[in-house]
Every structure is written in C-alpha cells, then in structure tokens.
Amino acid sequence: MKKILFTTVAGVALAATSAMAEEVRVYNWSDYIDESLLEKFEQETGLELIYDVFDSNEVLETKMLAGGSGYDVVVPSGTFLQRQIMAGAFQKLDQSKLPNAGNLWDVIEARTAQYDPGNEYSINYMWGSTGIGLNVGKVKEILGEDVQLNSMDLLLKPEVVEKLADCGVYFLDAPTEVVPMVLQYLGEDPDSHDPDVIAKSEPVLAAVRPHIQKFHSSEYINGLANGDICVAMGWSGDVLQARDRAAEAENGVEVAYYAFAEGSLMWFDQMAIPVDAPNPDGAHKFLNFIMDANNMAAASNYVYFANGNLASQQHLEEDVIGDPAIYPDEATLENLYTTTPYDPKVQRVVTRLWTKIKSGT
Amino acid sequence: MRRWVLIAVPYLWLLALFLVPFVIVFKISLSDVALARPPYIPQFSWDDGIWAFLRELDFENYIFLTTDSLYWKAYLSSLKIAVFSTFLTLLVGYPIAYGMARAPEEWRPTLMMLVILPFWTSFLIRVYSWMGILSQEGYLNQILMWTGIISTPLTILNTNTAVYVGIVYTYLPFMILPIYAALDRLDGSLIEAAEDLGCSRFQAFWLVTFPLSRNGVIAGSFLVFIPALGEFVIPSILGGSKTLMIGKVLWEEFFSNRDWPVASAVAVVLLLILVVPIVLFQRNQQRQAEAEQ
Incomplete structure (x- = not known):
C-alpha cells in the first residue's frame, strides 16, 4: 500500500509534466530490476530514463484505463494485459525497431499468446509462479522436522495455520491470485468464472483469516528476510530475493520458496507501450535494450525470476538457471496452471468476497 | 461594475x-x-x-449501493472514526491553543510558527514516520519496554488506534489555529471581572472563556471532521485490513472492480453526507461575521 501511494502520487505529478521528447518513462513492478541496467540504458542511448514502480496490477490498470498516464513502457501481468488490450490501452509494437526480438523464447511466447494473440502488443519480461515462502527453521520448529513444506496446508488448513499465526502469516493482497489458489486446493477448476464455485473459497479463507497477519503484496520480502514472519504466499522471485537478503545479512534465517505440490499459478509480466505514450520511439529502444541477452540475464540474475529470453540463458548464473524454483523442470511445469480475466460481474463477486474476507464486512 | x-x-x-x-x-x-x-x-x-x-x-448505481450492507457499514464506520477523532483532536488542541493565547506576547509568533512548521514536510512522509514510531519494534514500544512499563510490545500499527493517532496528529493545526484566533481576541478584563465576582479559575474558564471561544471550536471541529470522513491515506498506511472506511471502499470500486460509475455514486453520496456539516459550518461562519459587525 505504501508503495501504491507513493507511486500514485508520483504518477499524478508525472502526468502533469509529461511529453518531453527525450525522456523515457518506465513504470515497472517494485524490486524488479538490476538498477545498474537503468544507468546503462541512459549511457547507451543518451535518453533520460525515469523509472517508477508499483506493486499492484490494479493501480497500473486504472492508470491505463484512465489514459494520459505519461508512461512509455508499462508491465502488466497476462490477464490484466489481455483486458487492457481489449480496452484499447496499448499500441502494436513496431517489430522493425526491435532487432533483439529474435532472442525471445518460443516456449514462453506460445503461452503469452493466450493473453496477447500473436504477441503483437507485448514482450515477456519475467514469468514465474505464485507459491509459498517460508522461514524453514521456524516452520520446522513449530510443525516438526518432517513437515511437507510445499503444501497449501501451511496457508489454508486452519489447524496448521493457527500454529503458525504467532510467527506471522502473510497473504498476497491479490484476490485474482488467492481465489484460484483456494479453488485449486479444493480440487475445483482454479480458473472457474462461476460465482457459485468462486463462493466455495470463502469459508476456507474465513477459517484461516484470524491467523493471517496481513494482506500485502510486497512487505513480505523484508518480513521473510528479517525473520519477522514465518510463512507468506508470494511470488517466486520475490521470495528468492528474501532468501538472498537473509543470506547476505547472515542473520541465521533460512528462506525457501516452493511452488505448491497441489499446483501453482503461472503468471507472465509483459512489457507493453501505452497507446498514448509520449515517446513511443524511446519505448521501443527500451524494449530492445531489455531484450538484449546480456541485459536480460543481468536482470534475472539480480531478481531471481525466470525470463522469456532464450538467448539470455547462457549468461544466467547457475543458481538461477539451475534452480527448479526459478526454471521449473518438466514435471513442475506441468503442474502449473494459468487463469483468464474475469468479466466485470464476476470481478465484482471476487472483489466483494475479498473485502468480506479482509474486513469482515 | x-x-x-x-x-x-x-x-x-x-x-x-x-x-x-x-x-x-x-x-x-x-x-x-x-x-x-x-x-x-x-x-x-x-x-x-x-x-x-x-x-x-x-439511478441503478445508487440503487445498487442500497443492496449491499458493505456501503452503509463503511459510511457509518467512517462517520464514527471522523466524529471520534474530531473529539480527540479538540481534546488535544484546545489546551495547546489556550496555552498559546495565554503565553507572553513576545512568544506567540514563535509558538504559532511551531504549530505551522510541520506543514513544511510532506504530509505523506509525516504519516509514514508514524509507522516507525508505532510498529512492534518501533520507538514507542522500545521506550515503553526500556522503562519497564510494558513487557511485551503493544500492537498499535495496523489497528484503528493508529488511524486515530494519525488523524489527530495530521489535523491538529486545523483545530489549534481557529481556537487560538478566538482565544487571542478574548478580552482579558472579562475573566478578571468573573474572578472579581467570585468565580473560581475553573468556573471563569467554563462560564466565560469557553463559551467565547465556541466559534473557534466549531470552526476547528468542522475543519477536522470534513476531511477525516473521506480520509484514505491515513487508514491505508496506518490502519489494518479490518479498518473499514468509505475512502477505502471507493478505492476498491475504482481500482479492483474498475467500476467507475459505482465509485462515482459512492463519492456523490459521500458528498451529500458532507453537505450537512458544510452548510452548518457556513452558517456558523456567517453568524460570526455578522456578530462582529
């Protein structure tokens, strides 16, 4: 939330002063790039890069739907991208300005085409799964040595979550990810758009609600790293960043990430250019810069998310390309599911359920 | 012309x-x-x-608001938080204004400056810094534990208490300034007269000073109540998931549901709720102006 506010304020200020030609304004997720790349881009192109961050798709989407955001490159996730394309928020990419597009990975492109047919509007930046982040030592201390760490029970089974409550349990504040997770847990279709099926997730969440400390989409990174919290539903790379920060701090905290044994959501963050971008030419330069194999590898090496760039894989460090939590093996990949956007009526059902879960009203 | x-x-x-x-x-x-x-x-x-x-x-969007208890509960909850925090602000602000008005003449500009000074820092940053004070490992808990008043840290951040602290802190100057203005104009001989006629100091305050500062109190209360009712930033930074305020509901309609029409309906109803106190405030101001003439 704090980031949302900061970026909202920044965004409003931005919109007022945009449209200077030789600036490129990028709006990306928080903690999502090696910041030295930003400087490198400025040096290589001579353009001034203005880089703002957000931590929720909803904030980005509202800016896109309102128009006049002043940004040249934005990074929505698959389902949000799809809806925003339908609303006419993006411009088609000019492939002639993207010579590095050949580096992209066809396996990922085939999947992102589900949201952006023909990949006409976007390129993949990163992809990953939504799973569980744990403070391994504490969880084992509470639940016993032989606890199954990659089970949704740790987040959704009341008896288990109750034991973890004092140690701190965080959920993503992202209803479009939590509801599919619960449906998967119940053995329903995680991508169900049937309000009756969606409603089945409510009693499950209500039962664990008293034990959840907070719904937040970025605080858990520091929480896990500092050992303040025990379990978080989180995005793969974010948890792995927490693991890294804990290791650097040498505070004795061991953080681990697992995709759920029951099956995890697979998501794709796509870079796209708003239809009213003040500097579409600079935006293409930025996309092309990002698609460079070395640059993309640097980004992944830094944030621990897998990318959609095949050529970058030879430059990835072993603890990135070799980690099945980041680049899953065939079996895990099979176990990942994707979702499609809700229509407004169903979205309202999901949001209402979410408010009810969070505030009790 | x-x-x-x-x-x-x-x-x-x-x-x-x-x-x-x-x-x-x-x-x-x-x-x-x-x-x-x-x-x-x-x-x-x-x-x-x-x-x-x-x-x-x-008016289907307005009719929709009546079909779900969420909306009136959020309006009521906001109203409760706004009323209560206005009262708290008055409780804190009045003694400060009183002290300022009673301070020696040459101190007053400095005291006034101190009240206004916080505005020189961004509102957002000031609310943020309360996170550092109120959190589990925050300064407040550290001091309380160090002095031995408590043995386990208090949970204040992410509760309604933190929202009250934030609102009272943020809007305090809006309460102090009009009350100070009213007290400053107060004719000191009236209090002397009251005391000469047998009032205790407290009676003189309650029977003379307070009624004469009434307009300042009313103005300050409205200046706090009106923005507090629609407050979004403070509850979202300091409040918890359970803090239900209409500003937050508005945000969800706008951002999560992408339903601008319903979000706008929520905003229009909020405005209608505010029109009553705003009109009362205007009338109070007008009466005050007339009284001075």
Missing part, C-alpha cells in the same frame, strides 16, 4: 473547483461500466440531446 467583478470571483472559484468536477463525477455515476478507455459508456452526449438522456436516465 466593480461590484459585479468582486462577486464573480468567488463564484468562478466555486464553479471551477467544485461544480464542474461534481458534474463530471455525477455524470459518470449515471453511466454504465464498459471495457473501454475510460471504462464507462457515457449516458449523455450532446449529439443525442437532452431528451434522449432523460429517457435513459436511471
């Missing part, structure tokens, strides 16, 4: 900064949601003319 210009200025101000935005929001509240940019279908366009608009006119 000059008189007309003078009258026109405040009305232009009102037109540009209140009426025009209100009409825009009201218009969106009557439209239907759509997958477009912006995400609604306007109910009214000049091409079709006003009759087509009136034929199509419905």
Whole structure:
C-alpha cells in the first residue's frame, strides 16, 4: 500500500509534466530490476530514463484505463494485459525497431499468446509462479522436522495455520491470485468464472483469516528476510530475493520458496507501450535494450525470476538457471496452471468476497 | 461594475473547483461500466440531446449501493472514526491553543510558527514516520519496554488506534489555529471581572472563556471532521485490513472492480453526507461575521 501511494502520487505529478521528447518513462513492478541496467540504458542511448514502480496490477490498470498516464513502457501481468488490450490501452509494437526480438523464447511466447494473440502488443519480461515462502527453521520448529513444506496446508488448513499465526502469516493482497489458489486446493477448476464455485473459497479463507497477519503484496520480502514472519504466499522471485537478503545479512534465517505440490499459478509480466505514450520511439529502444541477452540475464540474475529470453540463458548464473524454483523442470511445469480475466460481474463477486474476507464486512 | 467583478470571483472559484468536477463525477455515476478507455459508456452526449438522456436516465448505481450492507457499514464506520477523532483532536488542541493565547506576547509568533512548521514536510512522509514510531519494534514500544512499563510490545500499527493517532496528529493545526484566533481576541478584563465576582479559575474558564471561544471550536471541529470522513491515506498506511472506511471502499470500486460509475455514486453520496456539516459550518461562519459587525 505504501508503495501504491507513493507511486500514485508520483504518477499524478508525472502526468502533469509529461511529453518531453527525450525522456523515457518506465513504470515497472517494485524490486524488479538490476538498477545498474537503468544507468546503462541512459549511457547507451543518451535518453533520460525515469523509472517508477508499483506493486499492484490494479493501480497500473486504472492508470491505463484512465489514459494520459505519461508512461512509455508499462508491465502488466497476462490477464490484466489481455483486458487492457481489449480496452484499447496499448499500441502494436513496431517489430522493425526491435532487432533483439529474435532472442525471445518460443516456449514462453506460445503461452503469452493466450493473453496477447500473436504477441503483437507485448514482450515477456519475467514469468514465474505464485507459491509459498517460508522461514524453514521456524516452520520446522513449530510443525516438526518432517513437515511437507510445499503444501497449501501451511496457508489454508486452519489447524496448521493457527500454529503458525504467532510467527506471522502473510497473504498476497491479490484476490485474482488467492481465489484460484483456494479453488485449486479444493480440487475445483482454479480458473472457474462461476460465482457459485468462486463462493466455495470463502469459508476456507474465513477459517484461516484470524491467523493471517496481513494482506500485502510486497512487505513480505523484508518480513521473510528479517525473520519477522514465518510463512507468506508470494511470488517466486520475490521470495528468492528474501532468501538472498537473509543470506547476505547472515542473520541465521533460512528462506525457501516452493511452488505448491497441489499446483501453482503461472503468471507472465509483459512489457507493453501505452497507446498514448509520449515517446513511443524511446519505448521501443527500451524494449530492445531489455531484450538484449546480456541485459536480460543481468536482470534475472539480480531478481531471481525466470525470463522469456532464450538467448539470455547462457549468461544466467547457475543458481538461477539451475534452480527448479526459478526454471521449473518438466514435471513442475506441468503442474502449473494459468487463469483468464474475469468479466466485470464476476470481478465484482471476487472483489466483494475479498473485502468480506479482509474486513469482515 | 466593480461590484459585479468582486462577486464573480468567488463564484468562478466555486464553479471551477467544485461544480464542474461534481458534474463530471455525477455524470459518470449515471453511466454504465464498459471495457473501454475510460471504462464507462457515457449516458449523455450532446449529439443525442437532452431528451434522449432523460429517457435513459436511471439511478441503478445508487440503487445498487442500497443492496449491499458493505456501503452503509463503511459510511457509518467512517462517520464514527471522523466524529471520534474530531473529539480527540479538540481534546488535544484546545489546551495547546489556550496555552498559546495565554503565553507572553513576545512568544506567540514563535509558538504559532511551531504549530505551522510541520506543514513544511510532506504530509505523506509525516504519516509514514508514524509507522516507525508505532510498529512492534518501533520507538514507542522500545521506550515503553526500556522503562519497564510494558513487557511485551503493544500492537498499535495496523489497528484503528493508529488511524486515530494519525488523524489527530495530521489535523491538529486545523483545530489549534481557529481556537487560538478566538482565544487571542478574548478580552482579558472579562475573566478578571468573573474572578472579581467570585468565580473560581475553573468556573471563569467554563462560564466565560469557553463559551467565547465556541466559534473557534466549531470552526476547528468542522475543519477536522470534513476531511477525516473521506480520509484514505491515513487508514491505508496506518490502519489494518479490518479498518473499514468509505475512502477505502471507493478505492476498491475504482481500482479492483474498475467500476467507475459505482465509485462515482459512492463519492456523490459521500458528498451529500458532507453537505450537512458544510452548510452548518457556513452558517456558523456567517453568524460570526455578522456578530462582529
């Protein structure tokens, strides 16, 4: 939330002063790039890069739907991208300005085409799964040595979550990810758009609600790293960043990430250019810069998310390309599911359920 | 001629900064949601003319607000938080204003400066810094534990208590300044007279000083109550998931549901709720102005 506010304020200020030609304004997720790349881009192109961050798709989407955001490159996730394309928020990419597009990975492109047919509007930046982040030592201390760490029970089974409550349990504040997770847990279709099926997730969440400390989409990174919290539903790379920060701090905290044994959501963050971008030419330069194999590898090496760039894989460090939590093996990949956007009526059902879960009203 | 210009200025101000935005929001509240940019279908366009608009006119978004208990609960909860925090602000602000008004003449500009000084820092940053004070490992808990007053840290951040702290802190100057202005103008000989006539100091305060500062109290209370009712930033930074305020509901309608028409309807209803205290405030100001003449 704090980031949302900061970026909202920044965004409003931005919109007022945009449209200077030789600036490129990028709006990306928080903690999502090696910041030295930003400087490198400025040096290589001579353009001034203005880089703002957000931590929720909803904030980005509202800016896109309102128009006049002043940004040249934005990074929505698959389902949000799809809806925003339908609303006419993006411009088609000019492939002639993207010579590095050949580096992209066809396996990922085939999947992102589900949201952006023909990949006409976007390129993949990163992809990953939504799973569980744990403070391994504490969880084992509470639940016993032989606890199954990659089970949704740790987040959704009341008896288990109750034991973890004092140690701190965080959920993503992202209803479009939590509801599919619960449906998967119940053995329903995680991508169900049937309000009756969606409603089945409510009693499950209500039962664990008293034990959840907070719904937040970025605080858990520091929480896990500092050992303040025990379990978080989180995005793969974010948890792995927490693991890294804990290791650097040498505070004795061991953080681990697992995709759920029951099956995890697979998501794709796509870079796209708003239809009213003040500097579409600079935006293409930025996309092309990002698609460079070395640059993309640097980004992944830094944030621990897998990318959609095949050529970058030879430059990835072993603890990135070799980690099945980041680049899953065939079996895990099979176990990942994707979702499609809700229509407004169903979205309202999901949001209402979410408010009810969070505030009790 | 000059008189007309003078009258026109405040009305232009009102037109540009209140009426025009209100009409825009009201218009969106009557439209239907759509997958477009912006995400609604306007109910009214000049091409079709006003009759087509009136034929199509419905208040379905307003009717929708009555079908779900969430909305009136959020309005009530906001009202409760706003009333209570206004009262707390008064409780804290009045003694400060009183102390300022009673301070030696040469100190007053400095004291006034100290009240206004926090405005030099961004409001957002000031609310943020309360996170550092109120959190589990925050300064407040550290001091309380160090002095041995408590043995386990208090949970204040992410609760309604933190929201009250934030609102009282943020809006305190708006309470102090009008009360100070009222007390400053107070004729000291009235209190002397009351004491000469046998009042204790407390009686003199309660029977003379407080009634004479009433207008300042009313003005300050409205200046706190009105923005507190629609407050969004403070509850979202300091409040918890359980803090239900209408500003938050508005945010969810706008951002999560992408339902601008319903969000606008929520905003219009909020405005209607505020119109009552605003009119009362205006009347109080007017009466005060007349009394001074």
